[in-house]
């Protein structure tokens with residue numbers, strides 16, 4: 291039996307794809323190897339969100355090729371989709387499989403045909419990727435032969451094809467790989483289920499839509515079925531996530547498509563004013579329904595399963611509807627945790643980023659969330675060093691971070707991605723200035739997090755114990771169990787508790803960035 295090993299990079303969506311790839315290989319009759327250097331097929335499931343992510347992927351390819359020179363190295367994921375020829379040119383790579391072909395990756399990996407030189411790649415014409423400036427994106431689809439996995443895996447290096455590329459227009463791709471994954475290595479208590487993939491927005495700095503394609507959703511009944519299976523397997527918390535989770539359901543039958551609304555709008559404009567009036571009412575009602583698709587999904591999970599706690603991952607500011615906030619606030623079964631990407635507090639920068647909200651919209655949403663859920667974790671992604679970001683614009687961001695009730699921040703430094711509009715913008719920010727802005731926001735975020743944690747001293751919080759077994763030291767303070775609160779704070783519990791239990795604990799102190807209590 292052949293063996294495989296998968297290394298995932300990047301976001302939760304990529305981790306979720308990696309979990310689905312594991313099942314694909316198992317159904318092809320391959321077995322998971324314990325270590326990369328013991329596997330016959332090594333899959334590197336890459337990210338391309340920054341230049342550093344590309345660099346990490348290249349370093350990993352070189353590492354695998356050095357440590358396990360006999361392995362078939364398959365590179366997939368977002369970097370493979372964005373720059374397939376660049377990846378294929380790295381010595382040691384056997385196969386490049388873009389996100390467009392990820393749903394059949396294992397079959398390609400074990401059945402791939404003969405060598406196709408990179409220079410013979412057919413560059414697709416008229417593809418949207420090219421229109422977006424992805425000149426090197428190659429469109430190549432070869433027909434796999436039907437050699438068995440063992441035949442392929444037993445070929446020698448000389449017989450084995452060198453590099454093949456399977457990449458096509460991601461916008462034509464409708465598959466959604468879905469398999470629950472776990473947040474951190476070794477943590478097996480809080481599965482993460484990707485219920486949505488792709489994005490229809492076009493933020494000027496972001497390459498994701500071009501490597502993950504259009505927004506698409508896992509149907510409600512499949513989400514509920516997955517949630518039920520996880521509950522039956524004993525899990526007490528489920529995290530639902532997506533590339534643009536707030537758009538869940540809008541592509542599904544019954545979901546109201548933006549194109550449909552546009553069509554309706556143009557038809558109505560041609561008719562009389564009465565019709566126009568009723569048209570705008572119906573449009574407003576469509577918009578409301580669209581805005582509440584995610585809320586409907588959350589309700590279905592709560593109503594149709596006995597899940598103890600549901601955590602909702604990142605949702606774009608404009609998708610935090612009143613209904614969503616109200617539902618989160620009113621149900622003890624939903625973790626009090628809102629992650630709302632902000633990117634910048636400057637109107638001018640948000641416009642250059644092609645973000646769809648203004649700073650005052652963002653502010654309103656965060657304040658509404660805080661009002662409805664006074665103890666919730668509220669987090670944001672913030673980007674510094676976007677082209678042309680002046681000191682005054684950065685100051686607007688800093689002030690907004692200072693003023694809003696954030697409990698944590700993810701601070702990113704802008705990284706130009708080939709083919710995106712921002713990569714063509716003038717006035718890049720120097721590394722020194724970007725680093726300093728990053729540090730300022732991180733320090734501010736650390737201070738806000740500490741204040742938030744200290745506000746719980748003497749109070750009782752809900753904590754789920756994580757995978758790690760309790761550690762007991764007779765000569766020290768007894769036992770220690772690590773947990774995560776409902777509102778996303780790490781907590782050290784002074785007793786031994788089995789993993790995967792929700793317990794009520796009293797916070798005694800804050801030590802080393804974690805709550806301590808019993």
Ligand code: SF4
Nearest residue numbers: 489491492493496498
């Ligand atoms: S919302 Fe913007 S930043 Fe997020 S994935 Fe879509 S395009 Fe990228």
